[in-house]
Amino acid sequence: MDTLNLPAPIAAYFAADPETEALAHCFTAQAVLKDEGHTYTGARAIQTFMADASAKYNATAVPFALEQEDGSHVVRATVTGNFPGSPIVLSYRFRLAGALIASLEITS
Template sequence: MSALTLPEPIAAYFAAEHNPEALAHCFTAQAVMKDVGHTYRGINAIKTFMAEASAKYSATSVPFAIEREDGFQLVRANVSGNFPGSPIVLSYRFRLERGLIASLEITV
């Protein structure tokens, strides 16, 4: 089985999933993130949400597929942690801009 090759900001995002400070460096200043039916705008809001989610769910994401779709990078990952339905496959829809994540939408 070959390793999945992800664009640098996406690889950095998954590598830093339990480090909100490192995660903040993956996003543009005006980034928008959608997850669990909520929208987070800007690095501070994203960082706060990610810190709370990491503490609450202790989720680990393992990307297994990537494809390009209408200017987006669509990554599918196995996610396990302390939440109902674990493990689950989630889709991460990234839009990259100047080497950073400009938007991210996470869905089932």
């Protein structure tokens, strides 16, 4: 992760994983997270989703690539956990607002 030179809010997101309280502080109050076909709006909803996902999958993500695309930062990461097909590569599309994450979409 260090060699990617991730923007500070994104580096904080991956460094905080799986500590859901710390992860929630990476987002704006009205941030939007899209994952697994669902949309979560607001830091509290995002924290609840992340806590549930962490308990269910016990996953860890290791970023290995970073691109800029249409005003977003797209990070590719290898995700390992307690789920079928582990490990897998996921894309994390971040939109930032200052020092925080305004939106995140996670796709395979």
